[in-house]
Amino acid sequence: MQILNHEVDVKRGTRDILKDLVAVVNAVMRPTSPGGYRMEDEFPHLLGSDNAKNIYYIEEDGKPVSVIAIKIWKALLDSHAITVASLGSVSTLQEYRGKGYATSILERIISDLKAQKVSLLIVSGTRDLYKRAGCIQAGLIYQYNIRRESLPYSSKSKQFSIRKITRRQESAEWILDLYNMERYRFERDLSLMKTLLDSIWFRRENWPMELFEISENGFRIAYFIGYKRGSESRTLNVMEMAGSRHGIINSLGAIIDDMNADDILLRVHPADTSMIGILDSIGFSRREAPVQGTVRVIDPSSLLNDLGNVVAERNWRCFSDQQGENYKLHCESPTARIDAKTPSEITDAFFGTGDASMKIPLMFTDDLNFI
Structure with a gap:
Protein backbone atom coordinates (compact mmCIF):
# COMPACT_ATOMS: atom_id res chain seq x y z
CA MET A 1 0.00 0.00 0.00
CA GLN A 2 1.32 3.44 -0.95
CA ILE A 3 1.00 5.72 2.09
CA LEU A 4 0.83 9.43 1.41
CA ASN A 5 3.69 11.38 2.97
CA HIS A 6 1.52 14.40 3.72
CA GLU A 7 -1.33 14.78 6.16
CA VAL A 8 -4.78 14.33 4.65
CA ASP A 9 -7.87 16.21 5.76
CA VAL A 10 -10.35 13.82 7.35
CA LYS A 11 -13.77 15.45 7.49
CA ARG A 12 -17.02 14.65 9.29
CA GLY A 13 -20.27 14.33 7.41
CA THR A 14 -23.24 16.64 7.37
CA ARG A 15 -26.77 16.16 6.15
CA ASP A 16 -25.97 18.31 3.12
CA ILE A 17 -23.31 15.91 1.86
CA LEU A 18 -24.89 12.69 3.14
CA LYS A 19 -26.15 11.62 -0.28
CA ASP A 20 -22.63 11.78 -1.74
CA LEU A 21 -21.15 9.84 1.20
CA VAL A 22 -23.71 7.07 0.94
CA ALA A 23 -23.11 6.93 -2.82
CA VAL A 24 -19.47 6.02 -2.14
CA VAL A 25 -20.56 3.25 0.23
CA ASN A 26 -23.05 1.87 -2.29
CA ALA A 27 -20.50 2.01 -5.12
CA VAL A 28 -18.18 -0.21 -3.09
CA MET A 29 -20.55 -2.39 -1.08
CA ARG A 30 -23.60 -2.68 -3.38
CA PRO A 31 -22.41 -1.93 -6.92
CA THR A 32 -25.15 -4.01 -8.52
CA SER A 33 -27.84 -3.24 -5.92
CA PRO A 34 -29.28 -6.80 -5.71
CA GLY A 35 -33.02 -6.75 -5.18
CA GLY A 36 -33.02 -2.97 -5.46
CA TYR A 37 -31.90 -2.36 -1.89
CA ARG A 38 -29.10 -0.02 -0.91
CA MET A 39 -26.85 0.22 2.13
CA GLU A 40 -28.97 2.99 3.65
CA ASP A 41 -31.92 0.56 3.58
CA GLU A 42 -29.89 -2.14 5.27
CA PHE A 43 -28.32 0.12 7.88
CA PRO A 44 -30.65 3.11 8.36
CA HIS A 45 -29.34 3.70 11.89
CA LEU A 46 -25.77 4.05 10.55
CA LEU A 47 -26.27 5.88 7.25
CA GLY A 48 -29.36 7.93 8.06
CA SER A 49 -29.49 11.71 8.41
CA ASP A 50 -29.51 11.55 12.22
CA ASN A 51 -26.07 9.95 12.16
CA ALA A 52 -24.52 12.04 9.37
CA LYS A 53 -21.96 13.66 11.71
CA ASN A 54 -20.54 10.22 12.51
CA ILE A 55 -19.69 9.46 8.88
CA TYR A 56 -16.04 10.35 8.27
CA TYR A 57 -14.57 10.90 4.81
CA ILE A 58 -11.70 12.13 2.67
CA GLU A 59 -12.15 14.17 -0.49
CA GLU A 60 -10.08 14.11 -3.64
CA ASP A 61 -10.82 15.71 -6.99
CA GLY A 62 -13.60 17.67 -5.34
CA LYS A 63 -15.62 14.66 -4.17
CA PRO A 64 -15.72 12.11 -1.31
CA VAL A 65 -13.63 9.06 -2.21
CA SER A 66 -13.16 7.21 1.10
CA VAL A 67 -15.73 6.76 3.86
CA ILE A 68 -16.04 5.08 7.28
CA ALA A 69 -19.13 5.36 9.47
CA ILE A 70 -19.61 4.76 13.18
CA LYS A 71 -22.62 4.58 15.46
CA ILE A 72 -22.17 5.49 19.13
CA TRP A 73 -24.57 3.91 21.57
CA LYS A 74 -24.78 2.08 24.87
CA ALA A 75 -24.34 -1.62 25.47
CA LEU A 76 -24.92 -3.64 28.62
CA LEU A 77 -22.47 -6.24 29.92
CA ASP A 78 -24.01 -8.15 32.80
CA SER A 79 -26.50 -5.25 33.05
CA HIS A 80 -23.66 -2.66 33.38
CA ALA A 81 -23.83 0.07 30.73
CA ILE A 82 -20.78 1.03 28.68
CA THR A 83 -20.43 3.41 25.73
CA VAL A 84 -19.47 1.66 22.50
CA ALA A 85 -18.89 2.69 18.90
CA SER A 86 -19.82 0.27 16.12
CA LEU A 87 -17.85 0.78 12.91
CA GLY A 88 -18.80 -0.24 9.40
CA SER A 89 -19.36 0.78 5.76
CA VAL A 90 -15.60 1.07 5.24
CA SER A 91 -15.42 2.08 1.58
CA THR A 92 -12.80 3.56 -0.72
CA LEU A 93 -13.46 4.00 -4.43
CA GLN A 94 -11.34 1.63 -6.51
CA GLU A 95 -9.27 4.30 -8.26
CA TYR A 96 -8.31 5.94 -4.94
CA ARG A 97 -7.14 2.86 -3.06
CA GLY A 98 -3.59 2.23 -1.91
CA LYS A 99 -3.15 5.73 -0.51
CA GLY A 100 -3.79 4.96 3.14
CA TYR A 101 -7.08 6.86 3.21
CA ALA A 102 -8.97 4.27 5.28
CA THR A 103 -6.07 4.14 7.74
CA SER A 104 -6.11 7.92 8.11
CA ILE A 105 -9.86 7.97 8.70
CA LEU A 106 -9.66 5.17 11.24
CA GLU A 107 -6.88 6.97 13.14
CA ARG A 108 -9.03 10.13 13.25
CA ILE A 109 -12.03 8.14 14.48
CA ILE A 110 -10.03 6.51 17.28
CA SER A 111 -8.65 9.91 18.31
CA ASP A 112 -12.17 11.38 18.46
CA LEU A 113 -13.48 8.37 20.41
CA LYS A 114 -10.71 8.81 22.98
CA ALA A 115 -11.69 12.47 23.40
CA GLN A 116 -15.31 11.40 23.94
CA LYS A 117 -14.30 8.75 26.52
CA VAL A 118 -15.91 5.96 24.52
CA SER A 119 -15.01 2.65 26.13
CA LEU A 120 -15.07 0.15 23.28
CA LEU A 121 -14.85 0.02 19.48
CA ILE A 122 -16.67 -2.80 17.68
CA VAL A 123 -15.79 -3.59 14.06
CA SER A 124 -17.76 -5.98 11.88
CA GLY A 125 -14.67 -7.19 10.02
CA THR A 126 -11.30 -8.81 10.64
CA ARG A 127 -9.17 -7.05 8.02
CA ASP A 128 -5.53 -6.16 8.67
CA LEU A 129 -6.65 -2.52 8.61
CA TYR A 130 -8.42 -3.07 11.93
CA LYS A 131 -5.75 -5.31 13.41
CA ARG A 132 -3.09 -2.67 12.74
CA ALA A 133 -5.24 -0.29 14.78
CA GLY A 134 -5.21 -2.66 17.77
CA CYS A 135 -8.49 -4.50 17.15
CA ILE A 136 -8.53 -8.21 17.97
CA GLN A 137 -10.93 -11.12 17.87
CA ALA A 138 -12.14 -11.58 21.41
CA GLY A 139 -15.04 -12.67 23.55
CA LEU A 140 -16.61 -16.10 23.58
CA ILE A 141 -19.78 -17.68 22.25
CA TYR A 142 -20.93 -21.29 22.13
CA PRO A 290 -15.05 -15.55 19.31
CA VAL A 291 -17.75 -12.94 18.83
CA GLN A 292 -18.26 -11.75 15.27
CA GLY A 293 -15.70 -9.24 14.01
CA THR A 294 -13.03 -7.52 16.09
CA VAL A 295 -12.99 -5.17 19.07
CA ARG A 296 -10.64 -2.67 20.69
CA VAL A 297 -10.74 -1.02 24.09
CA ILE A 298 -10.54 2.73 23.48
CA ASP A 299 -10.51 4.12 27.03
CA PRO A 300 -9.63 1.52 29.69
CA SER A 301 -10.19 4.03 32.51
CA SER A 302 -13.79 4.60 31.43
CA LEU A 303 -14.28 0.87 30.97
CA LEU A 304 -12.96 0.14 34.47
CA ASN A 305 -15.26 2.78 35.88
CA ASP A 306 -18.28 1.23 34.15
CA LEU A 307 -17.36 -2.39 34.84
CA GLY A 308 -15.75 -2.03 38.27
CA ASN A 309 -18.17 -4.44 39.93
CA VAL A 310 -17.78 -6.98 37.12
CA VAL A 311 -14.00 -6.84 37.44
CA ALA A 312 -14.16 -7.18 41.24
CA GLU A 313 -16.52 -10.17 41.02
CA ARG A 314 -13.84 -11.95 39.00
CA ASN A 315 -11.30 -11.29 41.78
CA TRP A 316 -9.27 -8.79 39.79
CA ARG A 317 -7.90 -5.46 40.96
CA CYS A 318 -7.01 -3.07 38.12
CA PHE A 319 -5.91 0.47 37.47
CA SER A 320 -5.06 2.33 34.29
CA ASP A 321 -2.35 4.91 33.55
CA GLN A 322 -2.59 7.44 30.75
CA GLN A 323 0.39 9.10 29.09
CA GLY A 324 -0.78 11.42 26.35
CA GLU A 325 -3.08 9.36 24.13
CA ASN A 326 -1.54 6.07 25.30
CA TYR A 327 -2.73 3.86 28.15
CA LYS A 328 -1.27 1.17 30.35
CA LEU A 329 -3.34 -1.37 32.28
CA HIS A 330 -2.17 -3.11 35.45
CA CYS A 331 -4.26 -5.91 36.98
CA GLU A 332 -3.76 -8.56 39.63
CA SER A 333 -5.76 -11.55 40.75
CA PRO A 334 -4.89 -14.25 43.31
CA THR A 335 -3.39 -16.35 40.50
CA ALA A 336 -2.30 -13.99 37.69
CA ARG A 337 -0.92 -10.58 36.82
CA ILE A 338 -1.50 -8.39 33.78
CA ASP A 339 0.73 -5.58 32.52
CA ALA A 340 -0.77 -4.48 29.22
CA LYS A 341 0.70 -1.63 27.18
CA THR A 342 -0.68 -1.89 23.65
CA PRO A 343 -4.34 -1.57 22.60
CA SER A 344 -4.50 -5.23 21.61
CA GLU A 345 -2.98 -6.34 24.94
CA ILE A 346 -5.42 -4.15 26.89
CA THR A 347 -8.38 -5.49 24.91
CA ASP A 348 -7.25 -9.08 25.47
CA ALA A 349 -6.88 -8.37 29.19
CA PHE A 350 -10.57 -7.51 29.43
CA PHE A 351 -12.18 -9.77 26.86
CA GLY A 352 -9.70 -12.50 25.97
CA THR A 353 -10.07 -16.13 26.96
CA GLY A 354 -6.54 -16.92 28.15
CA ASP A 355 -5.26 -17.24 31.71
CA ALA A 356 -4.00 -13.64 31.74
CA SER A 357 -7.45 -12.25 30.99
CA MET A 358 -10.48 -11.22 33.01
CA LYS A 359 -12.64 -13.16 30.51
CA ILE A 360 -15.49 -10.65 30.60
CA PRO A 361 -18.16 -11.79 28.10
CA LEU A 362 -19.21 -9.42 25.34
CA MET A 363 -22.72 -8.97 24.00
CA PHE A 364 -23.54 -10.44 20.59
CA THR A 365 -22.18 -8.12 17.92
CA ASP A 366 -24.17 -9.65 15.05
CA ASP A 367 -27.78 -9.28 16.22
CA LEU A 368 -30.14 -6.62 14.82
CA ASN A 369 -27.63 -3.96 15.93
CA PHE A 370 -25.07 -5.41 13.52
CA ILE A 371 -23.19 -2.81 11.48
Whole structure:
Protein backbone atom coordinates (compact mmCIF):
# COMPACT_ATOMS: atom_id res chain seq x y z
CA MET A 1 0.00 0.00 0.00
CA GLN A 2 1.32 3.44 -0.95
CA ILE A 3 1.00 5.72 2.09
CA LEU A 4 0.83 9.43 1.41
CA ASN A 5 3.69 11.38 2.97
CA HIS A 6 1.52 14.40 3.72
CA GLU A 7 -1.33 14.78 6.16
CA VAL A 8 -4.78 14.33 4.65
CA ASP A 9 -7.87 16.21 5.76
CA VAL A 10 -10.35 13.82 7.35
CA LYS A 11 -13.77 15.45 7.49
CA ARG A 12 -17.02 14.65 9.29
CA GLY A 13 -20.27 14.33 7.41
CA THR A 14 -23.24 16.64 7.37
CA ARG A 15 -26.77 16.16 6.15
CA ASP A 16 -25.97 18.31 3.12
CA ILE A 17 -23.31 15.91 1.86
CA LEU A 18 -24.89 12.69 3.14
CA LYS A 19 -26.15 11.62 -0.28
CA ASP A 20 -22.63 11.78 -1.74
CA LEU A 21 -21.15 9.84 1.20
CA VAL A 22 -23.71 7.07 0.94
CA ALA A 23 -23.11 6.93 -2.82
CA VAL A 24 -19.47 6.02 -2.14
CA VAL A 25 -20.56 3.25 0.23
CA ASN A 26 -23.05 1.87 -2.29
CA ALA A 27 -20.50 2.01 -5.12
CA VAL A 28 -18.18 -0.21 -3.09
CA MET A 29 -20.55 -2.39 -1.08
CA ARG A 30 -23.60 -2.68 -3.38
CA PRO A 31 -22.41 -1.93 -6.92
CA THR A 32 -25.15 -4.01 -8.52
CA SER A 33 -27.84 -3.24 -5.92
CA PRO A 34 -29.28 -6.80 -5.71
CA GLY A 35 -33.02 -6.75 -5.18
CA GLY A 36 -33.02 -2.97 -5.46
CA TYR A 37 -31.90 -2.36 -1.89
CA ARG A 38 -29.10 -0.02 -0.91
CA MET A 39 -26.85 0.22 2.13
CA GLU A 40 -28.97 2.99 3.65
CA ASP A 41 -31.92 0.56 3.58
CA GLU A 42 -29.89 -2.14 5.27
CA PHE A 43 -28.32 0.12 7.88
CA PRO A 44 -30.65 3.11 8.36
CA HIS A 45 -29.34 3.70 11.89
CA LEU A 46 -25.77 4.05 10.55
CA LEU A 47 -26.27 5.88 7.25
CA GLY A 48 -29.36 7.93 8.06
CA SER A 49 -29.49 11.71 8.41
CA ASP A 50 -29.51 11.55 12.22
CA ASN A 51 -26.07 9.95 12.16
CA ALA A 52 -24.52 12.04 9.37
CA LYS A 53 -21.96 13.66 11.71
CA ASN A 54 -20.54 10.22 12.51
CA ILE A 55 -19.69 9.46 8.88
CA TYR A 56 -16.04 10.35 8.27
CA TYR A 57 -14.57 10.90 4.81
CA ILE A 58 -11.70 12.13 2.67
CA GLU A 59 -12.15 14.17 -0.49
CA GLU A 60 -10.08 14.11 -3.64
CA ASP A 61 -10.82 15.71 -6.99
CA GLY A 62 -13.60 17.67 -5.34
CA LYS A 63 -15.62 14.66 -4.17
CA PRO A 64 -15.72 12.11 -1.31
CA VAL A 65 -13.63 9.06 -2.21
CA SER A 66 -13.16 7.21 1.10
CA VAL A 67 -15.73 6.76 3.86
CA ILE A 68 -16.04 5.08 7.28
CA ALA A 69 -19.13 5.36 9.47
CA ILE A 70 -19.61 4.76 13.18
CA LYS A 71 -22.62 4.58 15.46
CA ILE A 72 -22.17 5.49 19.13
CA TRP A 73 -24.57 3.91 21.57
CA LYS A 74 -24.78 2.08 24.87
CA ALA A 75 -24.34 -1.62 25.47
CA LEU A 76 -24.92 -3.64 28.62
CA LEU A 77 -22.47 -6.24 29.92
CA ASP A 78 -24.01 -8.15 32.80
CA SER A 79 -26.50 -5.25 33.05
CA HIS A 80 -23.66 -2.66 33.38
CA ALA A 81 -23.83 0.07 30.73
CA ILE A 82 -20.78 1.03 28.68
CA THR A 83 -20.43 3.41 25.73
CA VAL A 84 -19.47 1.66 22.50
CA ALA A 85 -18.89 2.69 18.90
CA SER A 86 -19.82 0.27 16.12
CA LEU A 87 -17.85 0.78 12.91
CA GLY A 88 -18.80 -0.24 9.40
CA SER A 89 -19.36 0.78 5.76
CA VAL A 90 -15.60 1.07 5.24
CA SER A 91 -15.42 2.08 1.58
CA THR A 92 -12.80 3.56 -0.72
CA LEU A 93 -13.46 4.00 -4.43
CA GLN A 94 -11.34 1.63 -6.51
CA GLU A 95 -9.27 4.30 -8.26
CA TYR A 96 -8.31 5.94 -4.94
CA ARG A 97 -7.14 2.86 -3.06
CA GLY A 98 -3.59 2.23 -1.91
CA LYS A 99 -3.15 5.73 -0.51
CA GLY A 100 -3.79 4.96 3.14
CA TYR A 101 -7.08 6.86 3.21
CA ALA A 102 -8.97 4.27 5.28
CA THR A 103 -6.07 4.14 7.74
CA SER A 104 -6.11 7.92 8.11
CA ILE A 105 -9.86 7.97 8.70
CA LEU A 106 -9.66 5.17 11.24
CA GLU A 107 -6.88 6.97 13.14
CA ARG A 108 -9.03 10.13 13.25
CA ILE A 109 -12.03 8.14 14.48
CA ILE A 110 -10.03 6.51 17.28
CA SER A 111 -8.65 9.91 18.31
CA ASP A 112 -12.17 11.38 18.46
CA LEU A 113 -13.48 8.37 20.41
CA LYS A 114 -10.71 8.81 22.98
CA ALA A 115 -11.69 12.47 23.40
CA GLN A 116 -15.31 11.40 23.94
CA LYS A 117 -14.30 8.75 26.52
CA VAL A 118 -15.91 5.96 24.52
CA SER A 119 -15.01 2.65 26.13
CA LEU A 120 -15.07 0.15 23.28
CA LEU A 121 -14.85 0.02 19.48
CA ILE A 122 -16.67 -2.80 17.68
CA VAL A 123 -15.79 -3.59 14.06
CA SER A 124 -17.76 -5.98 11.88
CA GLY A 125 -14.67 -7.19 10.02
CA THR A 126 -11.30 -8.81 10.64
CA ARG A 127 -9.17 -7.05 8.02
CA ASP A 128 -5.53 -6.16 8.67
CA LEU A 129 -6.65 -2.52 8.61
CA TYR A 130 -8.42 -3.07 11.93
CA LYS A 131 -5.75 -5.31 13.41
CA ARG A 132 -3.09 -2.67 12.74
CA ALA A 133 -5.24 -0.29 14.78
CA GLY A 134 -5.21 -2.66 17.77
CA CYS A 135 -8.49 -4.50 17.15
CA ILE A 136 -8.53 -8.21 17.97
CA GLN A 137 -10.93 -11.12 17.87
CA ALA A 138 -12.14 -11.58 21.41
CA GLY A 139 -15.04 -12.67 23.55
CA LEU A 140 -16.61 -16.10 23.58
CA ILE A 141 -19.78 -17.68 22.25
CA TYR A 142 -20.93 -21.29 22.13
CA GLN A 143 -22.16 -22.72 18.84
CA TYR A 144 -24.49 -25.70 18.66
CA ASN A 145 -25.25 -27.33 15.32
CA ILE A 146 -28.55 -29.12 15.87
CA ARG A 147 -30.17 -31.46 13.37
CA ARG A 148 -33.94 -31.32 13.12
CA GLU A 149 -34.37 -35.02 13.82
CA SER A 150 -32.33 -34.77 17.02
CA LEU A 151 -34.75 -32.35 18.65
CA PRO A 152 -36.77 -34.24 21.26
CA TYR A 153 -39.74 -31.92 20.92
CA SER A 154 -42.65 -32.13 18.52
CA SER A 155 -43.36 -29.29 16.10
CA LYS A 156 -47.04 -29.87 16.88
CA SER A 157 -46.76 -29.15 20.60
CA LYS A 158 -50.06 -28.16 22.21
CA GLN A 159 -48.30 -26.36 25.05
CA PHE A 160 -46.01 -24.19 22.89
CA SER A 161 -46.97 -22.41 19.70
CA ILE A 162 -45.26 -20.12 17.21
CA ARG A 163 -46.67 -17.31 15.10
CA LYS A 164 -44.84 -15.60 12.25
CA ILE A 165 -44.89 -11.83 12.70
CA THR A 166 -45.15 -9.87 9.46
CA ARG A 167 -46.20 -6.48 10.86
CA ARG A 168 -43.01 -6.17 12.82
CA GLN A 169 -43.11 -2.51 13.81
CA GLU A 170 -46.51 -3.01 15.43
CA SER A 171 -44.90 -5.68 17.64
CA ALA A 172 -41.89 -3.55 18.60
CA GLU A 173 -43.12 -2.73 22.11
CA TRP A 174 -43.48 -6.29 23.40
CA ILE A 175 -40.33 -7.38 21.56
CA LEU A 176 -38.44 -4.56 23.27
CA ASP A 177 -39.81 -5.64 26.67
CA LEU A 178 -38.39 -9.14 26.14
CA TYR A 179 -35.11 -7.88 24.71
CA ASN A 180 -34.58 -5.56 27.67
CA MET A 181 -34.58 -8.54 30.02
CA GLU A 182 -31.31 -9.79 28.49
CA ARG A 183 -28.21 -9.10 30.63
CA TYR A 184 -25.85 -8.75 27.67
CA ARG A 185 -27.26 -6.56 24.92
CA PHE A 186 -27.31 -3.19 23.23
CA GLU A 187 -29.41 -0.44 24.72
CA ARG A 188 -32.48 0.22 22.58
CA ASP A 189 -35.46 2.48 22.86
CA LEU A 190 -38.76 1.95 21.07
CA SER A 191 -37.80 4.16 18.14
CA LEU A 192 -34.58 2.24 17.49
CA MET A 193 -36.36 -1.10 17.85
CA LYS A 194 -38.89 -0.07 15.21
CA THR A 195 -36.08 1.04 12.91
CA LEU A 196 -34.21 -2.25 13.30
CA LEU A 197 -37.35 -4.31 12.75
CA ASP A 198 -38.05 -2.40 9.53
CA SER A 199 -34.55 -2.79 8.09
CA ILE A 200 -33.93 -4.48 4.77
CA TRP A 201 -32.64 -7.59 6.57
CA PHE A 202 -36.21 -8.87 6.54
CA ARG A 203 -36.72 -8.10 2.85
CA ARG A 204 -33.45 -9.06 1.19
CA GLU A 205 -33.75 -11.05 -2.00
CA ASN A 206 -32.65 -14.68 -1.64
CA TRP A 207 -32.16 -14.19 2.14
CA PRO A 208 -35.15 -15.71 3.97
CA MET A 209 -35.50 -14.13 7.41
CA GLU A 210 -38.45 -14.34 9.77
CA LEU A 211 -39.56 -13.12 13.19
CA PHE A 212 -41.49 -15.60 15.33
CA GLU A 213 -43.57 -15.02 18.43
CA ILE A 214 -43.42 -17.94 20.88
CA SER A 215 -46.29 -18.56 23.26
CA GLU A 216 -46.95 -21.04 26.04
CA ASN A 217 -50.58 -21.93 26.73
CA GLY A 218 -51.60 -18.74 24.97
CA PHE A 219 -49.16 -16.40 26.77
CA ARG A 220 -46.35 -14.70 24.86
CA ILE A 221 -43.00 -15.76 26.37
CA ALA A 222 -40.26 -15.27 23.74
CA TYR A 223 -39.32 -14.23 20.23
CA PHE A 224 -36.91 -15.72 17.72
CA ILE A 225 -35.41 -14.22 14.55
CA GLY A 226 -33.90 -16.73 12.14
CA TYR A 227 -32.47 -16.52 8.63
CA LYS A 228 -30.95 -18.66 5.90
CA ARG A 229 -27.96 -17.67 3.78
CA GLY A 230 -29.77 -18.19 0.51
CA SER A 231 -33.15 -19.61 -0.44
CA GLU A 232 -31.68 -23.04 -1.19
CA SER A 233 -29.81 -23.29 2.11
CA ARG A 234 -31.02 -25.96 4.51
CA THR A 235 -29.31 -24.43 7.57
CA LEU A 236 -31.13 -21.96 9.80
CA ASN A 237 -29.09 -19.28 11.60
CA VAL A 238 -30.04 -17.19 14.60
CA MET A 239 -30.10 -13.41 14.23
CA GLU A 240 -31.59 -12.75 17.65
CA MET A 241 -33.72 -14.31 20.38
CA ALA A 242 -34.98 -13.32 23.80
CA GLY A 243 -37.34 -14.56 26.46
CA SER A 244 -37.99 -18.03 27.85
CA ARG A 245 -35.20 -20.42 26.91
CA HIS A 246 -37.43 -23.39 27.63
CA GLY A 247 -40.00 -21.98 25.24
CA ILE A 248 -37.41 -21.32 22.54
CA ILE A 249 -35.97 -24.84 22.70
CA ASN A 250 -39.46 -26.38 22.64
CA SER A 251 -40.31 -24.32 19.55
CA LEU A 252 -37.16 -24.90 17.50
CA GLY A 253 -38.63 -27.89 15.69
CA ALA A 254 -41.63 -25.90 14.51
CA ILE A 255 -39.44 -22.96 13.48
CA ILE A 256 -37.05 -25.20 11.52
CA ASP A 257 -40.00 -26.80 9.77
CA ASP A 258 -41.60 -23.47 8.97
CA MET A 259 -38.38 -22.19 7.38
CA ASN A 260 -37.83 -25.40 5.41
CA ALA A 261 -34.50 -26.22 7.03
CA ASP A 262 -32.77 -29.42 8.13
CA ASP A 263 -30.65 -28.03 10.95
CA ILE A 264 -29.95 -24.90 12.96
CA LEU A 265 -26.71 -23.20 13.95
CA LEU A 266 -27.59 -21.93 17.40
CA ARG A 267 -25.23 -19.45 19.05
CA VAL A 268 -25.49 -19.14 22.81
CA HIS A 269 -23.98 -16.59 25.15
CA PRO A 270 -21.56 -18.09 27.72
CA ALA A 271 -23.49 -16.38 30.54
CA ASP A 272 -26.77 -17.92 29.35
CA THR A 273 -26.61 -20.75 31.85
CA SER A 274 -30.29 -21.56 31.39
CA MET A 275 -29.96 -22.27 27.67
CA ILE A 276 -26.62 -24.03 28.08
CA GLY A 277 -28.08 -26.23 30.83
CA ILE A 278 -31.03 -27.27 28.66
CA LEU A 279 -28.91 -28.01 25.60
CA ASP A 280 -26.25 -29.88 27.56
CA SER A 281 -28.87 -31.96 29.37
CA ILE A 282 -30.28 -33.06 26.02
CA GLY A 283 -26.78 -34.07 24.95
CA PHE A 284 -25.99 -31.53 22.25
CA SER A 285 -22.29 -30.79 21.76
CA ARG A 286 -20.92 -27.29 21.39
CA ARG A 287 -17.81 -25.56 20.14
CA GLU A 288 -16.26 -22.27 21.19
CA ALA A 289 -15.85 -19.27 18.90
CA PRO A 290 -15.05 -15.55 19.31
CA VAL A 291 -17.75 -12.94 18.83
CA GLN A 292 -18.26 -11.75 15.27
CA GLY A 293 -15.70 -9.24 14.01
CA THR A 294 -13.03 -7.52 16.09
CA VAL A 295 -12.99 -5.17 19.07
CA ARG A 296 -10.64 -2.67 20.69
CA VAL A 297 -10.74 -1.02 24.09
CA ILE A 298 -10.54 2.73 23.48
CA ASP A 299 -10.51 4.12 27.03
CA PRO A 300 -9.63 1.52 29.69
CA SER A 301 -10.19 4.03 32.51
CA SER A 302 -13.79 4.60 31.43
CA LEU A 303 -14.28 0.87 30.97
CA LEU A 304 -12.96 0.14 34.47
CA ASN A 305 -15.26 2.78 35.88
CA ASP A 306 -18.28 1.23 34.15
CA LEU A 307 -17.36 -2.39 34.84
CA GLY A 308 -15.75 -2.03 38.27
CA ASN A 309 -18.17 -4.44 39.93
CA VAL A 310 -17.78 -6.98 37.12
CA VAL A 311 -14.00 -6.84 37.44
CA ALA A 312 -14.16 -7.18 41.24
CA GLU A 313 -16.52 -10.17 41.02
CA ARG A 314 -13.84 -11.95 39.00
CA ASN A 315 -11.30 -11.29 41.78
CA TRP A 316 -9.27 -8.79 39.79
CA ARG A 317 -7.90 -5.46 40.96
CA CYS A 318 -7.01 -3.07 38.12
CA PHE A 319 -5.91 0.47 37.47
CA SER A 320 -5.06 2.33 34.29
CA ASP A 321 -2.35 4.91 33.55
CA GLN A 322 -2.59 7.44 30.75
CA GLN A 323 0.39 9.10 29.09
CA GLY A 324 -0.78 11.42 26.35
CA GLU A 325 -3.08 9.36 24.13
CA ASN A 326 -1.54 6.07 25.30
CA TYR A 327 -2.73 3.86 28.15
CA LYS A 328 -1.27 1.17 30.35
CA LEU A 329 -3.34 -1.37 32.28
CA HIS A 330 -2.17 -3.11 35.45
CA CYS A 331 -4.26 -5.91 36.98
CA GLU A 332 -3.76 -8.56 39.63
CA SER A 333 -5.76 -11.55 40.75
CA PRO A 334 -4.89 -14.25 43.31
CA THR A 335 -3.39 -16.35 40.50
CA ALA A 336 -2.30 -13.99 37.69
CA ARG A 337 -0.92 -10.58 36.82
CA ILE A 338 -1.50 -8.39 33.78
CA ASP A 339 0.73 -5.58 32.52
CA ALA A 340 -0.77 -4.48 29.22
CA LYS A 341 0.70 -1.63 27.18
CA THR A 342 -0.68 -1.89 23.65
CA PRO A 343 -4.34 -1.57 22.60
CA SER A 344 -4.50 -5.23 21.61
CA GLU A 345 -2.98 -6.34 24.94
CA ILE A 346 -5.42 -4.15 26.89
CA THR A 347 -8.38 -5.49 24.91
CA ASP A 348 -7.25 -9.08 25.47
CA ALA A 349 -6.88 -8.37 29.19
CA PHE A 350 -10.57 -7.51 29.43
CA PHE A 351 -12.18 -9.77 26.86
CA GLY A 352 -9.70 -12.50 25.97
CA THR A 353 -10.07 -16.13 26.96
CA GLY A 354 -6.54 -16.92 28.15
CA ASP A 355 -5.26 -17.24 31.71
CA ALA A 356 -4.00 -13.64 31.74
CA SER A 357 -7.45 -12.25 30.99
CA MET A 358 -10.48 -11.22 33.01
CA LYS A 359 -12.64 -13.16 30.51
CA ILE A 360 -15.49 -10.65 30.60
CA PRO A 361 -18.16 -11.79 28.10
CA LEU A 362 -19.21 -9.42 25.34
CA MET A 363 -22.72 -8.97 24.00
CA PHE A 364 -23.54 -10.44 20.59
CA THR A 365 -22.18 -8.12 17.92
CA ASP A 366 -24.17 -9.65 15.05
CA ASP A 367 -27.78 -9.28 16.22
CA LEU A 368 -30.14 -6.62 14.82
CA ASN A 369 -27.63 -3.96 15.93
CA PHE A 370 -25.07 -5.41 13.52
CA ILE A 371 -23.19 -2.81 11.48
